Amino acid sequence: MNRLTKRTLLSTAIAVATFQAHGAGFQISEHSASGLGRAFAGEAAIADNAAVAVRNPAAMTMFDSAQVSGGISFIQPDVDAKVTSVGSNPPAAIPNTSSEHSGVAPDAFVPNIHYVRPLNDKSAIGLSAFSNFGLATEFPSDSVAGPIAGETELATVDFNLNYAYKISPQFSLGAGISAIYADASLTRNAGAAVYGSNASTLASIGVTQPTDVVSHLEGDGWGFGWNVGALWEINEKNRLGISYRSQTDITLEGDYNGVNTAYAGKPGQKVNGELELNLPDIFEFSGYHEVAPKWAIHYSAMMIGWSSFQQLLATGAATDCASSAGAADGVCLQKDEKWDDSWRYAIGTTHFLNEQWTLRAGLALDESPVPSSHRTLSIPDSERTWYTVGATYQATKALTIDGGFAYLKGDTVTGTETESGTAFEFEAGGDAYIYSVSANYTF
Numbered sequence: 001m002n003r004l005t006k007r008t009l010l011s012t013a014i015a016v017a018t019f020q021a022h023g024a025g026f027q028i029s030e031h032s033a034s035g036l037g038r039a040f041a042g043e044a045a046i047a048d049n050a051a052v053a054v055r056n057p058a059a060m061t062m063f064d065s066a067q068v069s070g071g072i073s074f075i076q077p078d079v080d081a082k083v084t085s086v087g088s089n090p091p092a093a094i095p096n097t098s099s100e101h102s103g104v105a106p107d108a109f110v111p112n113i114h115y116v117r118p119l120n121d122k123s124a125i126g127l128s129a130f131s132n133f134g135l136a137t138e139f140p141s142d143s144v145a146g147p148i149a150g151e152t153e154l155a156t157v158d159f160n161l162n163y164a165y166k167i168s169p170q171f172s173l174g175a176g177i178s179a180i181y182a183d184a185s186l187t188r189n190a191g192a193a194v195y196g197s198n199a200s201t202l203a204s205i206g207v208t209q210p211t212d213v214v215s216h217l218e219g220d221g222w223g224f225g226w227n228v229g230a231l232w233e234i235n236e237k238n239r240l241g242i243s244y245r246s247q248t249d250i251t252l253e254g255d256y257n258g259v260n261t262a263y264a265g266k267p268g269q270k271v272n273g274e275l276e277l278n279l280p281d282i283f284e285f286s287g288y289h290e291v292a293p294k295w296a297i298h299y300s301a302m303m304i305g306w307s308s309f310q311q312l313l314a315t316g317a318a319t320d321c322a323s324s325a326g327a328a329d330g331v332c333l334q335k336d337e338k339w340d341d342s343w344r345y346a347i348g349t350t351h352f353l354n355e356q357w358t359l360r361a362g363l364a365l366d367e368s369p370v371p372s373s374h375r376t377l378s379i380p381d382s383e384r385t386w387y388t389v390g391a392t393y394q395a396t397k398a399l400t401i402d403g404g405f406a407y408l409k410g411d412t413v414t415g416t417e418t419e420s421g422t423a424f425e426f427e428a429g430g431d432a433y434i435y436s437v438s439a440n441y442t443f
Contacts (some may be wrong), residue, residue, distance in 0.1 A: 058243075081104050101140065124163070126176075134154055138151050147424075364386035390404035412429030
């Protein structure tokens with residue numbers, strides 16, 4: 001299967017979310033519409049549909065019958081970015097030293113599907129297909145910030161097989177394995193760099209216009225990970241859950257062309273390269289408590305191990321790529337990220353209105369893993385607050401329909417990024433709206 005076909009199938013199967021429209025960094029949380037309605041509070045302890053296998057496989061022991069759950073989320077970001085200055089002493093030849101861009105994060109659809117089947121009264125298996133990570137940003141090719149913005153895309157699909165066992169009436173354990181496919185592409189243009197201190201060097205390798213491509217990288221690959229979980233059913237109205245999903249390292253294999261191939265004496269040529277992508281581990285603790293007739297509260301604390309994301313390093317043969325003229329070091333692209341671990345906190349409530357309707361609401365706070373000293377325009381990231389509502393309708397004895405809505409309020413952030421000898425000061429921020437619907441059928 002050629003790369004174009006794989007990318008087309010991937011785009012059809014699962015779309016990517018954007019940096020302001022999901023969890024910290026480029027995490028995606030949209031695994032179920034019911035979860036969205038409660039801001040994903042209590043996910044490791046609530047088993048209201050088969051999607052729970054993603055957050056805590058141990059909770060699959062709560063199912064008496066097989067169930068399939070599937071849904072889709074539509075993410076509508078409203079994100080703007082502005083380059084406020086270019087260099088402390090911009091050259092006179094530069095036509096402008098600022099630019100404004102609206103809608104740099106495209107709309108996206110994010111589907112998911114899950115299946116849970118009890119084997120007996122103590123064990124169950126489950127299979128899920130979903131995404132935990134993805135991003136997309138699109139800046140015009142003539143942006144003054146071409147060297148740091150351009151187009152960036154990452155899509156992942158996680159195929160997760162889980163098993164759960166009830167070791168006692170109150171305690172269950174679960175574990176699973178994942179095969180994760182990742183596909184990424186990155187394009188950067190010259191922008192203001194053609195007027196900066198490295199202009200002569202860029203001109204010597206044929207980069208003379210702001211729209212000229214200085215880096216293009218694309219690749220895909222597979223990685224494998226594991227997950228575990230535990231559930232404590234204190235009684236019928238109270239339970240606690242804990243889960244852990246491992247870090248996954250994926251080697252993306254593909255091709256590169258840009259200034260670093262030109263430095264190696266191969267201007268305009270595509271060369272083979274690879275990039276190591278480190279997807280972080282995830283730890284979650286959740287609680288669920290029925291506190292009054294028809295009312296429950298639930299909460300979660302999640303730690304995302306973004307400290308694994310320290311740099312983007314694409315390498316090739318020493319004869320194909322060089323970080324500077326004559327270096328012959330095989331470096332096609334290198335970019336420091338230096339992210340930190342971050343936390344997500346969520347609290348929600350559920351109201352069992354009647355036999356047909358269940359209502360939900362939630363509030364969550366996402367910390368940003370990006371230190372201000374390493375903030376980038378392609379993934380500016382910021383702390384954000386989630387405000388969510390949702391409902392479930394019991395259509396038949398076997399079929400339920402979930403709906404959820406979230407408003408994400410993001411902070412406006414500022415940063416300075418230097419590329420090709422030119423320093424760019426920028427600000428970016430915005431909000432996002434997420435609409436989700438899913439159906440659950442019990443056999």
